[in-house]
Amino acid sequence: MNILVTLNTNYIKPLRVMLWSLFFNNPDQHFNIYLLHSSMTDEDIDGLYLYISQYGHKLFTTRVQAGDFDDAPLALHYSKEMYYRLLAYKFLSVDMDRILYLDPDILIINPIRELYDTQLVNHLYAAAYHNAISVKEINRFRLRAYEMEEYYNSGVLLMNLALQRKKIIEKDIYLYIDRYRNRLLLPDQDILNALYSKDIIRIDEFKYNYDTRYYHYTKLISNGIMDMEYVMHNSAILHFCGKKKPWKDHYSGVFYSLYKHYEMLASRNGFHSV
Amino acid sequence: MNILVTLNTNYIKPLRVMLWSLFFNNPDQHFNIYLLHSSMTDEDIDGLYLYISQYGHKLFTTRVQAGDFDDAPLALHYSKEMYYRLLAYKFLSVDMDRILYLDPDILIINPIRELYDTQLVNHLYAAAYHNAISVKEINRFRLRAYEMEEYYNSGVLLMNLALQRKKIIEKDIYLYIDRYRNRLLLPDQDILNALYSKDIIRIDEFKYNYDTRYYHYTKLISNGIMDMEYVMHNSAILHFCGKKKPWKDHYSGVFYSLYKHYEMLASRNGFHSV
Numbered sequence: 001m002n003i004l005v006t007l008n009t010n011y012i013k014p015l016r017v018m019l020w021s022l023f024f025n026n027p028d029q030h031f032n033i034y035l036l037h038s039s040m041t042d043e044d045i046d047g048l049y050l051y052i053s054q055y056g057h058k059l060f061t062t063r064v065q066a067g068d069f070d071d072a073p074l075a076l077h078y079s080k081e082m083y084y085r086l087l088a089y090k091f092l093s094v095d096m097d098r099i100l101y102l103d104p105d106i107l108i109i110n111p112i113r114e115l116y117d118t119q120l121v122n123h124l125y126a127a128a129y130h131n132a133i134s135v136k137e138i139n140r141f142r143l144r145a146y147e148m149e150e151y152y153n154s155g156v157l158l159m160n161l162a163l164q165r166k167k168i169i170e171k172d173i174y175l176y177i178d179r180y181r182n183r184l185l186l187p188d189q190d191i192l193n194a195l196y197s198k199d200i201i202r203i204d205e206f207k208y209n210y211d212t213r214y215y216h217y218t219k220l221i222s223n224g225i226m227d228m229e230y231v232m233h234n235s236a237i238l239h240f241c242g243k244k245k246p247w248k249d250h251y252s253g254v255f256y257s258l259y260k261h262y263e264m265l266a267s268r269n270g271f272h273s274v
Numbered sequence: 275m276n277i278l279v280t281l282n283t284n285y286i287k288p289l290r291v292m293l294w295s296l297f298f299n300n301p302d303q304h305f306n307i308y309l310l311h312s313s314m315t316d317e318d319i320d321g322l323y324l325y326i327s328q329y330g331h332k333l334f335t336t337r338v339q340a341g342d343f344d345d346a347p348l349a350l351h352y353s354k355e356m357y358y359r360l361l362a363y364k365f366l367s368v369d370m371d372r373i374l375y376l377d378p379d380i381l382i383i384n385p386i387r388e389l390y391d392t393q394l395v396n397h398l399y400a401a402a403y404h405n406a407i408s409v410k411e412i413n414r415f416r417l418r419a420y421e422m423e424e425y426y427n428s429g430v431l432l433m434n435l436a437l438q439r440k441k442i443i444e445k446d447i448y449l450y451i452d453r454y455r456n457r458l459l460l461p462d463q464d465i466l467n468a469l470y471s472k473d474i475i476r477i478d479e480f481k482y483n484y485d486t487r488y489y490h491y492t493k494l495i496s497n498g499i500m501d502m503e504y505v506m507h508n509s510a511i512l513h514f515c516g517k518k519k520p521w522k523d524h525y526s527g528v529f530y531s532l533y534k535h536y537e538m539l540a541s542r543n544g545f546h547s548v
Contacts, residue, residue: 109535227523228530232538249501256502258531261383264506 001029001116002099004092004159006036006084012044014104014247016051017259020266022108023055025236029113031057034099036084036091038064062091082188085154086173089164097162102237103155105245107255107262110236115208118158124167124199125192126158128209130241152200154189155239156209167199210235213242215254228254275303275390276373278366278433280310280358286318288378288521290325291533294540296382297329299510303387305331308373310358310365312338336365356462359428360447363438371436376511377429379519381529381536384510389482392432398441398473399466400432402483404515426474428463429513430483441473484509487516489528502528 003022007015019033033052035045045061052059068090069083084091085101092099100116102108118126130153173191180194192200203209206218210231218226231238238255240246246259277296281289296305307326309319319335326333342364343357358365359375366373374390376382392400404427450465466474477483480492480500492500505512512529514520520533 109538228525228534229537232531232534251502255531257506257529258535260502260506261532261535263503264383 001026001113002032002034002096004034004036004085004088004099004101005104006088006101007104008037008039011104012040012048013263014245015048017247017263017266018102018104018106018108019052020055021106021262022102022112023057024265025108026111026113029111033057033059034088034092035059035061036064036088037061064091083173085157085188086168086191087170088159089161089168090170092161094165097160099159099161101154101157101159103239105240106155107238107240107259108236109232109238109258110234112208112236115156115158115203115236118201118203120158120160120163120201122163123201124160124164124196125152126201126203127152127154127192128156128203128205129153130205130209130211151193152189152197152202153205153209153211153239153241154192155241156203156237157192158203168196206231207235208237210238211241212238212253212255275300275387276306276308276370278308278310278359278362278373278375279378280362280375281378282311282313285378286314286322287537288519289322291521291537291540292376292378292380292382293326295380295536296376296386297331298539299382300385300387303385307331307333308362308366309333309335310338310362311335338365357447359431359462360442360465361444362433363435363442364444366435368439371434373433373435375428375431375433377513379514380429381512381514381533382510383506383512383532384508386482386510389430389432389477389510392475392477394432394434394437394475396437397475398434398438398470399426400475400477401426401428401466402430402477402479403427404479404483404485425467426463426471426476427479427483427485427513427515428466429515430477430511431466432477442470480505481509482511484512485515486512486527486529 005015005018022031031052035048040061040063045059049059064084069087088099088101098116098120100112115126120126130151172195176191176195180190205211206226215228215231238258240253240255240259244251244253246253246256247263279289279292293307309322314335314337319333323333338358343361362373362375372390372394374386389400394400404425446469447465450469454464454468479485484505489502489505512532514527514529514533518525518527520527520530521537
């Protein structure tokens with residue numbers, strides 16, 4: 001499977017935890033990890049390369065150059081890294097048809113092969129729609145994108161690269177940012193939704209992009225069906241959305257002990273098999 | 275390492291989870307699991323045998339017979355299984371010097387070799403002292419055992435079998451029960467403390483018998499040092515003490531997600547190694 005990650009140095013530790021959980025819970029899969037970055041040091045990259053190799057997987061890195069987004073508008077509150085996810089197809093081999101983007105604030109706790117094999121047909125992306133009504137309404141207003149049907153979370157994003165090369169036009173993205181730059185809160189996610197929501201095929205959010213903040217709420221509205229037992233057996237991707245992150249002090253979410261245990265496991269060398 | 279477990283059919287599932295966590299987090303160790311029981315079916319035993327064998331470890335079972343405790347007094351509120359832990363030496367090979375008893379309501383999250391190799395010298399047991407003052411005072415009064423110095427938890431108990439064969443007299447235990455039968459709440463633990471507390475060497479409770487109920491309290495009294503990061507790296511044995519158990523519905527402790535994840539992993543076949 002091809003996995004895309006885009007990050008800066010601050011996220012290396014969570015990235016390792018995410019990758020460890022991915023490898024551990026998908027033992028019969030081979031992964032090619034593609035890292036798009038601009039600020040990572042050679043030392044960081046070498047460390048990551050060794051880390052990934054020891055589990056039998058491959059790392060490919062691309063340092064995005066200053067000139068790569070020459071036409072991009074400047075906006076104070078976000079960096080060029082925001083474009084990486086949307087324009088990844090520019091930096092990947094033209095032979096590659098499909099890649100799965102994953103945020104680093106994620107734990108993979110079950111197999112994801114089925115997600116990876118999702119039929120994309122004539123869709124640009126597959127993503128999960130975070131189904132909180134308030135979020136939807138707020139975003140609809142904020143973005144003034146009346147054509148927008150859904151609000152997709154861009155943390156887990158299966159990409160139809162072949163189609164993106166044909167349909168995504170860099171200039172459209174820049175024009176959109178220029179017009180709405182004061183209203184964009186989560187730039188790449190907002191753009192994804194405003195420009196491409198009709199081209200996104202929806203995946204099960206509870207299975208592949210479980211928002212860990214809403215465990216109690218989700219359990220409640222499902223009449224208790226989506227309890228911890230259910231999540232552990234049915235969710236493949238836990239997404240630690242929001243500002244509070246489980247690798248920081250004073251976090252106290254429901255999945256804290258699980259995350260910290262994975263963090264410890266990822267810091268051990270290798271898997272512990274018999 | 276020799277591991278002792280004593281249980282009835284109701285605890286088979288937690289036992290599997292405990293064993294999975296033991297094997298997974300002690301990958302370079304070989305385990306001989308000794309099971310003392312009286313009520314398990316052949317089917318249960320066969321299933322457990324296969325389960326343990328697939329990880330390369332061994333299971334030995336002993337069905338305790340009705341006549342094995344003929345001199346024991348009858349007491350309404352506890353079964354004969356309460357004696358198994360205290361009189362295990364009777365049922366194990368005379369060649370065996372040492373065994374580690376483990377409760378099934380436990381998760382092993384780090385190596386335990388150091389615990390197993392604890393110098394016992396002239397002590398009968400090694401155990402952790404659960405250091406809540408109120409518990410200590412209550413128990414001291416309840417048991418009328420004024421010579422009792424500490425209140426040890428019997429859920430993790432390293433046994434000096436060679437010395438036990440010489441020093442533990444079955445009759446003493448029966449006499450004690452006969453005298454205090456109305457005051458015993460946790461029979462085997464109470465007897466252990468009342469009769470043998472002077473013969474117990476103390477092990478680090480936070481390392482080898484971490485009471486999961488007191489995470490917040492422990493963090494508080496340690497000025498934040500014993501936070502989740504600390505527990506994950508320093509505790510080897512998490513003990514889900516108390517009536518509320520993480521395999522039951524509506525449990526909500528701090529280590530719930532971790533336990534349920536291990537439960538799921540234990541239900542998969544084999545380890546997922548690369």
